[in-house]
Amino acid sequence: MSVSRCTLTLLATCMLLPLPAAAQENPSAHVVGAAGPASAMPITPLPTARDPHAIPLLSNAQDTGEQWESFMGARIVRNVTAPTLTPFLPDPAKATGTAVVVAPGGAFMMLSIDSEGYEVARWLADHGIAAFLLKYRLKPTPRDPAAFLGQLTGLLSGIDKTTPSTPPEALADAQAAVRLIRQRSGAWHVDPRRVGFVGFSAGAMTTLSVGLNEDSASRPDFIAPIYGPMTARPVPGDAPPMFTAMAMDDPFFGHSDLGLIAAYQAALRPIEVHLFEAGGHGFGMRKQGKSSDLWIEELYTWMKDRGLLKPQP
Numbered sequence: 001m002s003v004s005r006c007t008l009t010l011l012a013t014c015m016l017l018p019l020p021a022a023a024q025e026n027p028s029a030h031v032v033g034a035a036g037p038a039s040a041m042p043i044t045p046l047p048t049a050r051d052p053h054a055i056p057l058l059s060n061a062q063d064t065g066e067q068w069e070s071f072m073g074a075r076i077v078r079n080v081t082a083p084t085l086t087p088f089l090p091d092p093a094k095a096t097g098t099a100v101v102v103a104p105g106g107a108f109m110m111l112s113i114d115s116e117g118y119e120v121a122r123w124l125a126d127h128g129i130a131a132f133l134l135k136y137r138l139k140p141t142p143r144d145p146a147a148f149l150g151q152l153t154g155l156l157s158g159i160d161k162t163t164p165s166t167p168p169e170a171l172a173d174a175q176a177a178v179r180l181i182r183q184r185s186g187a188w189h190v191d192p193r194r195v196g197f198v199g200f201s202a203g204a205m206t207t208l209s210v211g212l213n214e215d216s217a218s219r220p221d222f223i224a225p226i227y228g229p230m231t232a233r234p235v236p237g238d239a240p241p242m243f244t245a246m247a248m249d250d251p252f253f254g255h256s257d258l259g260l261i262a263a264y265q266a267a268l269r270p271i272e273v274h275l276f277e278a279g280g281h282g283f284g285m286r287k288q289g290k291s292s293d294l295w296i297e298e299l300y301t302w303m304k305d306r307g308l309l310k311p312q313p
Helices: 005-012 021-025 114-126 145-157 168-183 202-211 259-266 291-305
Strands: 067-071 074-078 084-088 099-103 130-135 195-200 222-226 242-247 271-276
Touching (some): 130 168
Parallel strands (some): 099 130
8 A cells, every 4th residue: 555645745734733722721622623724824833731630640750841733623732751541430320330541543643632532532421431531652753843744744654664563651551541440440430340442543553552462450351443553463362352443445554454353353352343435544533424433333332232331230
């Protein structure tokens, strides 16, 4: 597969713009609206935005100033050095006792914090599932937005030749998130045996890394990598049940090897696969009028079929 320059322009060279003051002060606030023509807009970095409900995952992490910006009309955050976990707890009247960690994507260089983060977490909480937004550590990127876009374009141009591996910091943060939820399961009213993990793109890679890791204490009970690489990899005999979804017109992974599916089947582990005709890469919670819009309802139904949505006795 070859990723076209047009695709890269669409994904990596749209503007980084200032956000409204309210959005900077409250990172969980949703921002909508297109960025406008690329040639007419300045590229401006933003000051750090902080979530007052976030729980630090590392006691010795030093925050050197993460950057919140508008990218293609949606918020991103990059240069994350202090990982956090933000709980979105459901109404106790409809809580199921199931928990899900949500890991946004962004090539390990940024996080698509809304469409693949806060919006997913809110949807899950609204449907009785305790959701925990994971803001994991990222690779350092240039503070200058224009230089960052050049670096991102260079990475994306080679992603069809080599799939980046999960950085050890991202995996460690994912494992810490799972362990923390189990440790505080009583306070959050979740079943420590029903902790799942859903991730998008780079977050999907992180999902697979934590889900197929040999450390069972930090391994989720079920996983849902969304539009991540499906290339073959070892699947242990006790691998968690997996739900996965991807659009077949995904410019990065839509035409690549689907060996992971066969590996799951060979290991006799439960797997559900949704390969949508269209939707592209990074659809997240964005509505495009395509069948891929329904991925989260399909995930919910799969969780129901597996008995994960039965309220705790």
